[in-house]
Amino acid sequence: MNLNFKNESFRDDYTFKNSPESIRRFPFPFNEDKYMYSVNMEPHVPAGPAGHAYNNAIDVDEHFVAEMRDRALVLKEDPLRYLALPHMMAAQWDTLELLMENQAASYPEHFTLEKNGDQWHWINRPMGIDQIFTFGDASTLPMEPLEYITRQAQGDFVIVDQRDGQLWCDAGMVTTQADWSLDFDIGMNFHEWHGPVPLAHEIGVFDRALKFLLNLQQGKPVRRLNWTMTINPRLDTSPENYHKWGPDRATVTPENVGNKVHLRCELQTLWRLPRSNAILFVVRCYLIKMEELVTVPKWARRFHRVLRDLPPELVDYKGLTRYRPTTVEWLAKFDDGQPSTPGIYPE
């Protein structure tokens, strides 16, 4: 598959947009007309119609080069978006191997990995990178292995260590986050970093999810979808930069909803890592404009209904309060009242 990488921005002039193919491959997170938390995990196996974001275990799309450029800008301003506690080195190598192997296997036109024992040769053509290094020897890379590879892979990455029947947030690269901070959460356990989420604790979601993850098996990654909304196609909606994006939420008008309001979907995948026995948590962010979303009639109908009927606690937690009424009103024009078909894929 040959991808046409786009030259676009996720800040300032916000030139990001999706091609028609990119719209159809969007991982739309609602399989029915309402939304409530659930553990909703399923095996991360190839799925969906041809071209869908679920086709490959590690997805690379037309936004790859622009997203990596945006990540580099975030890191330049704030190097603490990448953190790794010292005991996570084995997990760093595990992650590098997983990402290089998957990207090279799924996109051989764009990435190549050659192994000769510990001597590895990595080529990333879209970014013009050609690197020979010794697997397991961090001094042969220009930076730590996790930082090195996550500057060349889309999505945020958190590695959780497993100890004492708990999971601990001990390393990560986080620059495309929906209002949370790795620097704040580093070293926390599973229950601590989910502390702020409303409603879910009461229904026992986190206890069940933790138990499930502690027994996550090698070779059997799982996925779930999460979502929120973002005003302007901004990847870096971090608490540290709240002053830059928070005020945007007051700029939505009936005239600009279609271009300004985005559904932000997180494809979360979880992988048991082989050497470290840690778990890699990939949070891949996909953005879609309302005017792009409504080109798929099923999604237009369904998202209108989901947003209209969302429980107030979730409206508040996801930060949708200011612009939800305007957006629901705009979406109503695209809801023909017909029943919507099951599943997440376009008709």
Place this chain on the structure above:
Amino acid sequence: MTINTEMKVRVAQIAQVADKVKRFRFERADGQPMPVFSGGAHVIVSMRDGKALRRNPYSLMSSPEDTVGYEISVLRVENSRGGSAFLHEKLKEGDELVLSQPVNLFAHDHRAKKHIMMAGGIGITPFIAMMDQMEREGAAFELHYAVRTRTHGAYWKELQQRYGKHRVKIYCDEEKLFIPVADVLANQPLGTHLYVCGPAGMINGVLGKARELGWPKQNLHSEEFLAPPPGKAFQVRLARANRTIDVAPHQSILEALEANGVEAPYLCRGGACGQCETGVVSCDGELEHNDHFLEPDDKASGKKIMICVSRIKGNAVTLDL
């Protein structure tokens, strides 16, 4: 949709390595590489023994970076339920078996400043893989290995040669030498972790001593796979599937379900991981909890059972399956 990640393997080599201990090397039938694993991991070996399908957990002892083959070592036990007898007496080089993906319930703590391992008998196997990984990662470790006699103990010579006598210490029952647990545990640097694998009595003794000496619980690790203890026959009723299945005296509930074509989740088959926890709807009899997983409250509640090792004393149990 589920992923079937089981691996069909061929027995590449069988070697007698000590009295009653054989080592088995498995290589993939399709020539694909084995997954890298972490020291302390085990696999479930599925064996077709005549009509019976046996599935037992064994710790991996080969180098975690060896992607050509996996090795396990098996002690021939006197009252074998069938697994060790099959492996020792029936399995031949070239035969095919099925292995699960590696699962680690006995991982070392990567934060540790030092690792102390104590092995009893065949409990040595996970430590062989662990030490290989620790050596590669440059971690400080020492092994204290108790054997019945020098000919019963497997691998002690090789391990002493590879890591040195200062790091690998052997204690032989026959020579009246025992691991001086209290001395070893005293005066260790802060951040030392302790790992024990061997018979239940040894594990309890060592961990009890460590707790007495004030070691934090988080720094203590142990692994013991339980074989499902036998008992009297009883019936299992499946509330949702509306079926009744007989459990034989030497069968676990899980094995009885599988023999009748009922798929139930499992990972370790040794009462340790929690994967096969099943709801009890009612019990005409008394639950016999044999696992290490459920908390005492859960066991007392009578509402949960680990079907890989636990059974009932009585007529029938109704499960939420």
